[in-house]
Amino acid sequence: MAASVDASRVDVAVIGAGPCGLAAAIAARAAGLSCVVYDRGALVSGLAGYPTDMTFFSTAERLAIGGVPFLVAEAKPTKRDALAYYRGVASHHALDVRLYETVEALRPVRVDLRAGEPEPAAASARPPQWLVQSVTRAGVRHELAAHAVVVATGYFGRPNRLGVPGESLPHVRHGYVDAHEAWGQRVVIVGGANSAVDAALAMHRVGAQVTLVHFAEGLDANVKPWVRPGIEARLKEGVIGAHFGSRVVEITTTAVVVEGPGGRTAVPASQVYTMTGYLPETGLLEAVGVPIDATTGIPAHDPDTMATPLAGLYLAGVIASGNQANRIFIENGRDHGTAIARHLTRTHP
Numbered sequence: 001m002a003a004s005v006d007a008s009r010v011d012v013a014v015i016g017a018g019p020c021g022l023a024a025a026i027a028a029r030a031a032g033l034s035c036v037v038y039d040r041g042a043l044v045s046g047l048a049g050y051p052t053d054m055t056f057f058s059t060a061e062r063l064a065i066g067g068v069p070f071l072v073a074e075a076k077p078t079k080r081d082a083l084a085y086y087r088g089v090a091s092h093h094a095l096d097v098r099l100y101e102t103v104e105a106l107r108p109v110r111v112d113l114r115a116g117e118p119e120p121a122a123a124s125a126r127p128p129q130w131l132v133q134s135v136t137r138a139g140v141r142h143e144l145a146a147h148a149v150v151v152a153t154g155y156f157g158r159p160n161r162l163g164v165p166g167e168s169l170p171h172v173r174h175g176y177v178d179a180h181e182a183w184g185q186r187v188v189i190v191g192g193a194n195s196a197v198d199a200a201l202a203m204h205r206v207g208a209q210v211t212l213v214h215f216a217e218g219l220d221a222n223v224k225p226w227v228r229p230g231i232e233a234r235l236k237e238g239v240i241g242a243h244f245g246s247r248v249v250e251i252t253t254t255a256v257v258v259e260g261p262g263g264r265t266a267v268p269a270s271q272v273y274t275m276t277g278y279l280p281e282t283g284l285l286e287a288v289g290v291p292i293d294a295t296t297g298i299p300a301h302d303p304d305t306m307a308t309p310l311a312g313l314y315l316a317g318v319i320a321s322g323n324q325a326n327r328i329f330i331e332n333g334r335d336h337g338t339a340i341a342r343h344l345t346r347t348h349p
């Protein structure tokens with residue numbers, strides 16, 4: 001049902017303060033549009049959840065946004081470099097970022113602003129089309145009327161699940177921040193791409209007994225070239241175990257049961273990491289009726305403008321990538337905001 005406007009107003013509301021959401025907010029501001037950014041967590045919270053010692057595969061200039069140079073001393077930036085950089089970008093552009101505030105719902109707006117009703121919070125001349133309903137972590141609810149909404153909710157909140165019994169046991173995690181936690185543990189890591197390989201090496205280094213389980217016949221082809229020799233050497237030496245061509249069928253309190261070329265095996269495990277990637281968080285889009293392609297998982301949108309079929313509703317970042325979530329990343333999602341701002345100023349100059 002359409003909502004009437006009884007809230008503060010803004011030209012653009014961006015949902016998600018990841019790198020691509022921030023870039024979209026900066027592009028909107030550069031086009032003369034007022035803008036608010038929401039995040040249910042910290043600034044770039046997805047990156048904050050990376051492992052402590054993580055190094056990007058991208059060079060710094062390919063992660064840079066908003067015209068702010070990203071300089072690092074080494075060839076590739078680290079997690080710490082990136083967190084400092086994006087904090088600096090948000091401060092430099094004085095973005096209105098509302099952290100720890102979750103957007104729960106979007107509602108199309110019925111424009112019936114009457115004389116005497118509250119004036120826009122920001123200098124907004126554009127008619128509101130969406131009502132953004134949010135809640136702070138303290139439980140306080142807010143509503144904001146926006147001419148346009150950019151959904152940049154990313155993928156970190158929706159890990160790719162195995163769908164096997166035992167996946168919700170307390171010793172099973174989808175990711176980690178510090179490998180230290182694996183010291184002295186028998187660890188099974190599910191996956192064979194970069195995150196799984198980084199985890200295997202890091203946990204091996206801190207003194208865990210590590211076994212990789214991957215459905216493919218070997219490591220993923222995209223494993224970073226500077227990391228591959230290290231993992232291959234550890235696998236050859238046998239200090240990191242591996243079950244390739246194997247699928248997890250169950251996780252118990254003491255083992256990961258895998259089915260592979262040799263039949264069914266129980267691999268002992270006191271800690272299990274499912275490093276199996278993520279799927280874009282499309283819940284807000286689905287709730288307002290944006291069609292999601294049944295095969296690709298891609299929300300309906302025009303890739304030139306990032307506009308969905310619903311007026312004033314846009315996508316930015318990895319949310320647009322569908323089931324193949326690695327199709328869009330910071331390098332190629334950071335420009336979505338420019339396309340959106342161009343479209344917005346063209347449709348409502």
Ligand SMILES: Cc1cc2nc3c(=O)[nH]c(=O)nc-3n(C[C@H](O)[C@H](O)[C@H](O)COP(=O)(O)OP(=O)(O)OC[C@H]3O[C@@H](n4cnc5c(N)ncnc54)[C@H](O)[C@@H]3O)c2cc1C
Nearest residue numbers: 016018020039040056057058103154155317318329330331
């Ligand atoms: C280990 C690892 C290494 C990587 N290395 C690279 C690399 O080298 N180069 C590269 O380009 N990419 C890399 N990536 C991918 C990159 O992290 C993602 O592509 C990028 O974070 C996508 O940015 P985004 O802004 O689209 O979404 P995200 O970074 O996922 O941000 C989305 C934000 O939306 C917020 N949010 C979600 N729902 C709501 C809601 N309802 N209300 C409010 N806030 C909400 C989330 O809290 C989150 O902060 C890597 C990923 C991983 C896991």
